[in-house]
Amino acid sequence: MRFAKIKILALFALLLFPVIANAQTSGEIFKAEVIEVLQEKTLTREDGSTNIQQNLKLKGLDGGWKGKKINFIGISEIDAINSDRYKEGEIIFLSHNIDADGNDVFYPAGYVRYYKIYWLVLLFILFTILIGRFKGFRALISLAVSFLVIIYFILPQIINGKNPMLIGVIGAFIILIAIIYLTEGVNKKSNLAIISILISLFLTAFLAEASIYIARLTGMAQEEILFLVDFGKGAIDFRGLLLAGILIGTLGALDDVVISQIEAVTQLKIANSKLSKTKLFKMAFEIGNTHMGAMINTLFLAYAGAALPLLLLFSVHQEPFISFHQIINNEMIAVEIIRTLVGSIGLILAMPLATFMAVHFIDNKKEA
Numbered sequence: 433m434r435f436a437k438i439k440i441l442a443l444f445a446l447l448l449f450p451v452i453a454n455a456q457t458s459g460e461i462f463k464a465e466v467i468e469v470l471q472e473k474t475l476t477r478e479d480g481s482t483n484i485q486q487n488l489k490l491k492g493l494d495g496g497w498k499g500k501k502i503n504f505i506g507i508s509e510i511d512a513i514n515s516d517r518y519k520e521g522e523i524i525f526l527s528h529n530i531d532a533d534g535n536d537v538f539y540p541a542g543y544v545r546y547y548k549i550y551w552l553v554l555l556f557i558l559f560t561i562l563i564g565r566f567k568g569f570r571a572l573i574s575l576a577v578s579f580l581v582i583i584y585f586i587l588p589q590i591i592n593g594k595n596p597m598l599i600g601v602i603g604a605f606i607i608l609i610a611i612i613y614l615t616e617g618v619n620k621k622s623n624l625a626i627i628s629i630l631i632s633l634f635l636t637a638f639l640a641e642a643s644i645y646i647a648r649l650t651g652m653a654q655e656e657i658l659f660l661v662d663f664g665k666g667a668i669d670f671r672g673l674l675l676a677g678i679l680i681g682t683l684g685a686l687d688d689v690v691i692s693q694i695e696a697v698t699q700l701k702i703a704n705s706k707l708s709k710t711k712l713f714k715m716a717f718e719i720g721n722t723h724m725g726a727m728i729n730t731l732f733l734a735y736a737g738a739a740l741p742l743l744l745l746f747s748v749h750q751e752p753f754i755s756f757h758q759i760i761n762n763e764m765i766a767v768e769i770i771r772t773l774v775g776s777i778g779l780i781l782a783m784p785l786a787t788f789m790a791v792h793f794i795d796n797k798k799e800a
Contacts, residue, residue: 461525468488504526581607596673605630628786636781639774678774693790694789720786
């Protein structure tokens with residue numbers, strides 16, 4: 433499923449860590465080894481849950497802290513959400529800052545796990561090539577191009593204050609060309625797919641922009657935005673950033689639906705070249721309806737899965753999520769609802785458009 437390509441991009445987000453680390457202005461993050469657990473305390477909360485606090489002795493492994501011994505005092509009366517329990521010999525990231533009195537302050541920033549993710553990426557590449565063979569290899573190349581476009585074109589342009597909507601559309605178009613031509617080859621079907629997706633993308637962009645404006649979304653509901661407010665120095669258009677995210681997230685699903693419809697029409701023409709265009713459209717449209725329903729569910733479940741912790745808050749009816757109206761009125765959930773609905777409408781519009789174009793422009797003989 434081509435929509436999975438967009439999901440897989442999340443795996444490569446770990447490559448952003450050096451960029452994020454270099455962007456730190458008030459501190460640094462470096463690797464350290466836990467050489468001794470000095471003391472450990474279990475803090476029991478009122479609801480019965482526990483939080484483990486530790487005092488650790490660590491040794492720096494890179495940067496200016498390489499070889500230096502560091503003590504971290506984590507036991508206190510203050511509760512913390514993070515309850516990672518570290519063991520001797522484990523490698524972790526350690527955050528370093530300097531407080532108002534000029535003292536060094538350290539805090540564990542999580543396990544070093546990126547190399548394990550690299551192994552999973554290698555396994556993904558291996559299976560893709562073994563099963564997909566040359567077409568699987570081309571899919572990996574298109575995935576790499578998509579990643580590079582996002583990291584080295586879309587993100588830098590947005591950070592520099594460029595219009596996120598314009599940048600998102602341009603970036604999505606570049607990704608679109610890479611995905612289609614590298615995986616499907618250069619032919620009439622690919623050309624029709626690009627035109628169909630591009631039209632659908634513009635319609636989706638227009639609908640997304642109108643929805644964001646009407647719903648008065650700020651684009652600043654996510655936690656990550658808090659880190660970008662100071663970093664962007666006011667140059668980042670967060671509404672536009674939200675719009676660009678919707679377009680990129682919808683692109684993979686549009687690719688899947690459009691390519692499948694064009695191929696369905698092609699195969700129907702090969703099977704029966706005497707079918708009238710009206711009959712052909714109706715038959716392909718029925719195929720598209722089935723596929724479209726599955727893709728809408730995929731789109732919804734992808735966003736719902738990402739927002740699962742947030743949805744959990746709604747189920748327990750805690751403030752500020754008491755009534756249904758309060759739930760959907762909250763910007764965090766409103767963003768996910770609009771993202772899903774706009775993406776789904778884009779799919780609904782793309783399916784008949786791609787079918788119509790394929791019926792009228794694909795020859796009865798098999799397209800190369």
